[in-house]
Amino acid sequence: MARPARSSTLTPRLVVTPPHAEPTPSGWYLTSGPELPLVPLKADADCECLVVGGGWMGLHAARRYAELRPDASVILVDAGRIGDNASGRCMGFAIDLAHNPRKKDFVEDVRGNREELFVNLEGIAYLRSAVEELGVECDWDPQGKYHSAATAHGVAALLSLSRALDKLGQSYRWVEREEIRAITGSSHYVRALHHPGTILIHPAKYLKNATRALPKNVTVHENTPIVGVSYGEPHLFFTPNHLIRAEKVIICAAGYLTKFGFYDHSAIPVYTFASMTRPLTDAELAQVGERDAFGLIPADSFGTTVRKTRDNRLFFRNVYAYATDFETTMEDVAAARKHQQIAFDRRWPGLSSIGFEASWGGLLTLAQNGGMVWGELAPNVYGAAFCNGTGVARGTAFGKAVAELAVGKTSPVIEILKRRRRPNRAFPRPITALGVRLVTGWRFMRAGAEV
Numbered sequence: 001m002a003r004p005a006r007s008s009t010l011t012p013r014l015v016v017t018p019p020h021a022e023p024t025p026s027g028w029y030l031t032s033g034p035e036l037p038l039v040p041l042k043a044d045a046d047c048e049c050l051v052v053g054g055g056w057m058g059l060h061a062a063r064r065y066a067e068l069r070p071d072a073s074v075i076l077v078d079a080g081r082i083g084d085n086a087s088g089r090c091m092g093f094a095i096d097l098a099h100n101p102r103k104k105d106f107v108e109d110v111r112g113n114r115e116e117l118f119v120n121l122e123g124i125a126y127l128r129s130a131v132e133e134l135g136v137e138c139d140w141d142p143q144g145k146y147h148s149a150a151t152a153h154g155v156a157a158l159l160s161l162s163r164a165l166d167k168l169g170q171s172y173r174w175v176e177r178e179e180i181r182a183i184t185g186s187s188h189y190v191r192a193l194h195h196p197g198t199i200l201i202h203p204a205k206y207l208k209n210a211t212r213a214l215p216k217n218v219t220v221h222e223n224t225p226i227v228g229v230s231y232g233e234p235h236l237f238f239t240p241n242h243l244i245r246a247e248k249v250i251i252c253a254a255g256y257l258t259k260f261g262f263y264d265h266s267a268i269p270v271y272t273f274a275s276m277t278r279p280l281t282d283a284e285l286a287q288v289g290e291r292d293a294f295g296l297i298p299a300d301s302f303g304t305t306v307r308k309t310r311d312n313r314l315f316f317r318n319v320y321a322y323a324t325d326f327e328t329t330m331e332d333v334a335a336a337r338k339h340q341q342i343a344f345d346r347r348w349p350g351l352s353s354i355g356f357e358a359s360w361g362g363l364l365t366l367a368q369n370g371g372m373v374w375g376e377l378a379p380n381v382y383g384a385a386f387c388n389g390t391g392v393a394r395g396t397a398f399g400k401a402v403a404e405l406a407v408g409k410t411s412p413v414i415e416i417l418k419r420r421r422r423p424n425r426a427f428p429r430p431i432t433a434l435g436v437r438l439v440t441g442w443r444f445m446r447a448g449a450e451v
């Protein structure tokens with residue numbers, strides 16, 4: 001590879017805006033154990049493959065590329081701390097098949113659902129291999145998910161989900177009021193549907209421990225934003241003080257991928273928010289059911305997701321908000337926290353006065369048509385991004401498959417992902433922002449007691 005001059009004499013052809021800092025750390029990150037040793041980039045560097053972004057997509061792209069090319073140098077950079085990104089801020093459901101009522105033909109689209117399931121199971125298998133073969137500790141819990149309804153319209157949504165599962169030949173079980181009360185200790189829910197196959201994990205623990213377990217040929221630099229790029233042979237990536245020369249790049253920067261010159265005006269930046277209690281005392285634990293841990297998905301997608309974790313905390317997620325320029329504020333986090341408190345009051349009125357120890361938000365990147373970025377975007381430039389709501393299992397599969405594509409492999413997942421719809425251009429920003437605000441506000445109100 002020809003060695004260009006040092007970074008100080010070069011300017012990037014494209015200036016890249018790096019991510020905003022989050023106003024609050026996530027509860028998962030605060031409870032994820034020792035920090036990773038922080039190694040920002042301290043000198044110019046060369047590699048065969050640069051991966052940008054240490055979320056579900058990027059971490060698994062780096063792992064897979066390095067496994068397949070054990071003699072190649074791989075650099076993984078992240079603008080922030082791995083585990084405190086959207087991936088580490090999520091609710092930790094590695095979902096085999098999500099209920100997607102946003103998709104009008106969800107029940108009828110058997111082929112689409114089968115392919116989605118196939119891709120997600122590939123992601124779950126890769127996560128499992130990290131746990132079983134690499135010893136990644138993450139509170140792995142294969143108990144499945146409870147789609148839980150508190151209202152008649154919630155029960156109707158569960159029936160629609162059950163029809164889709166029937167068409168796929170998936171096993172599931174109805175959980176009636178008494179049983180869901182025994183599991184959760186809450187009288188809030190009237191019915192639930194248990195779907196096995198989803199894994200509950202501690203997302204920040206997984207991401208940090210999987211980073212520690214990456215193959216030896218991966219070098220990780222956190223707090224290392226890419227702020228400029230010149231694509232070529234090699235590609236030049238600029239950090240604030242240094243330069244990375246890379247033959248190939250895999251960009252897994254969620255909505256920020258648009259800042260790297262691709263899919264401009266297609267990312268719809270939406271934040272969702274969560275709060276975590278302190279560990280419950282023995283007396284308090286008596287009020288939250290008989291299980292060590294559980295995960296409840298709301299029957300209405302605008303309802304509240306709940307986790308009880310093995311360290312005896314409750315986690316609540318709700319509220320979607322348009323995030324202008326991918327940024328959220330303390331005020332947004334505080335406003336959402338009020339809704340998480342309402343959700344807590346509704347479910348465990350005898351307990352909810354304990355409030356929360358931490359509250360945070362995280363970015364979901366949506367596309368107007370539900371499309372996702374995946375594949376070769378330009379010569380030796382690969383990308384995987386835009387989770388459209390769920391990204392643990394799917395993001396892992398996307399990251400693994402895009403690395404396989406980058407080394408010239410084929411696979412059934414690659415064939416599926418090649419056919420997937422790509423993000424379309426969104427309406428002009430003021431229209432999109434207004435539209436998202438109106439729709440999320442209306443659907444949140446309509447979700448009623450599912451929140």
Ligand SMILES: Cc1cc2nc3c(=O)[nH]c(=O)nc-3n(C[C@H](O)[C@H](O)[C@H](O)COP(=O)(O)OP(=O)(O)OC[C@H]3O[C@@H](n4cnc5c(N)ncnc54)[C@H](O)[C@@H]3O)c2cc1C
Pocket residue numbers: 016017018019052053054055056057058077078079080085086087088089090091092093094095224225226227252253254256257271272273274317361362363364384385386387388389390391392393394395
């Ligand atoms: C509160 C919440 C709950 C959720 N719950 C679930 C759930 O239970 N199950 C599920 O499947 N999904 C869930 N999601 C969605 C899931 O978190 C996302 O789909 C997933 O994190 C997307 O992963 P990613 O790798 O694409 O992006 P990210 O995790 O956003 O990673 C992108 C990375 O790129 C880095 N980056 C961006 N630009 C640059 C740059 N210029 N230079 C260097 N680095 C850069 C960022 O710092 C970031 O770390 C949830 C999301 C939230 C916010």
